[in-house]
Amino acid sequence: MQISQKSKEIIDSCRFCWMCRHICPIGNATGQERNNARARALSLSLVERGFTMTEDIIDNVYECALCGACTKECVTGWDPVKFTKEVRLDIASSGKLPDYIEKMIYNIEKTGNAYGETKINSKLLNEIESLPKTADTLLFLGKDAICKSPESAISAIKLLKKAKVSFTVLADEPDSGYAMDTLIGAAEETRQIMLDTAEKLVYNTIIVYDPADAKVFLREYKEWNIALKAKIKTFTTFVAELIKNGKLKPKKSKTVYTFQDPALLARDLEETAPARVIISACGELSEMLMNGKDTMWAGNLLMNEYMPKVMELVSSERWNNAINASADVLVTASPSEYEILLKAKPENMKLMRLEDVVLSALEEK
Numbered sequence: 001m002q003i004s005q006k007s008k009e010i011i012d013s014c015r016f017c018w019m020c021r022h023i024c025p026i027g028n029a030t031g032q033e034r035n036n037a038r039a040r041a042l043s044l045s046l047v048e049r050g051f052t053m054t055e056d057i058i059d060n061v062y063e064c065a066l067c068g069a070c071t072k073e074c075v076t077g078w079d080p081v082k083f084t085k086e087v088r089l090d091i092a093s094s095g096k097l098p099d100y101i102e103k104m105i106y107n108i109e110k111t112g113n114a115y116g117e118t119k120i121n122s123k124l125l126n127e128i129e130s131l132p133k134t135a136d137t138l139l140f141l142g143k144d145a146i147c148k149s150p151e152s153a154i155s156a157i158k159l160l161k162k163a164k165v166s167f168t169v170l171a172d173e174p175d176s177g178y179a180m181d182t183l184i185g186a187a188e189e190t191r192q193i194m195l196d197t198a199e200k201l202v203y204n205t206i207i208v209y210d211p212a213d214a215k216v217f218l219r220e221y222k223e224w225n226i227a228l229k230a231k232i233k234t235f236t237t238f239v240a241e242l243i244k245n246g247k248l249k250p251k252k253s254k255t256v257y258t259f260q261d262p263a264l265l266a267r268d269l270e271e272t273a274p275a276r277v278i279i280s281a282c283g284e285l286s287e288m289l290m291n292g293k294d295t296m297w298a299g300n301l302l303m304n305e306y307m308p309k310v311m312e313l314v315s316s317e318r319w320n321n322a323i324n325a326s327a328d329v330l331v332t333a334s335p336s337e338y339e340i341l342l343k344a345k346p347e348n349m350k351l352m353r354l355e356d357v358v359l360s361a362l363e364e365k
């Protein structure tokens, strides 16, 4: 395989180690050993030693959520996400991508999103058209919210309007490159999407709604020297500031919330505090097992395209943690996790987006 020496070392270190098996959200959901970092490394170590890269091994490479829980857990500092992404690039370069991944890449190239959506939700379009056409600040919604979770996008817009923020949203918003980076890693196609997007985003500040897009703007763009002129702020950081400086004044209730930290925020961007500032201003916070940097990933929309049953199982596992936190409401800060958690929501629990928590606390005033 055309992968770095470092990735080969990680594969050889992980292949006989089971120390992080208990922490993998996919392995825990399926109960299958093949989904742990160790099993993936073992089969890839065989490929390195001359075995054929079979379709089954390729499928297994795409069963990883890239959530980084194993990396966080590894006391010896190995990073299975690194080799998994590099192997995805190698699979793409050697023309062996499975059909379900090819289809999403085709969609990105043809429609600008992995889902092949060509139309924007009419209610969301009305919200966008109600905003000024130009402003110094852009709210970047991201493809998951626009294509698969328009109600999330609408709530985000409504909250910034309530705070009287002067901002705009692009109806023809470019793609951050997150999906392509996830599907085939650091390919030239991924870099080109990011370069085109960086050129289009000429603003003073960009508030990034989806942690997935924030992660690539703040990490991959920097790593690949793709300059974004704007100051990038996560939506959660921005809203926490609005509360701190009195632009939003939610009324604190006795509702008990528990928070699903998105792995992309908590681990990749090391951001855990702002969401807690927001929730604590609106009600009581009860932490569930595995929170903050130790969070357990609760699914995503990209994998839902080819592993929908597993996504439901993953979210079901996470609901068990929420129930044990004795909270009334599970709160999300990722449109992707919101949609997947909705699939397995228990009848007696409530699921809310962070922005809806604030909007409802404003209404109580």
Ligand code: SF4
Residues within 6 Å of the ligand: 013, 014, 015, 017, 018, 019, 020, 021, 037, 038, 070, 071, 073, 074, 075, 076, 077, 078, 079, 080
């Ligand atoms: S990431 Fe660390 S703990 Fe997990 S299998 Fe590899 S070496 Fe073991």
Ligand code: SF4
Residues within 6 Å of the ligand: 023, 024, 025, 026, 027, 035, 036, 037, 063, 064, 065, 066, 067, 068, 069, 070, 071, 080, 081
């Ligand atoms: S990155 Fe996440 S899904 Fe992939 S092996 Fe590690 S813990 Fe499992």
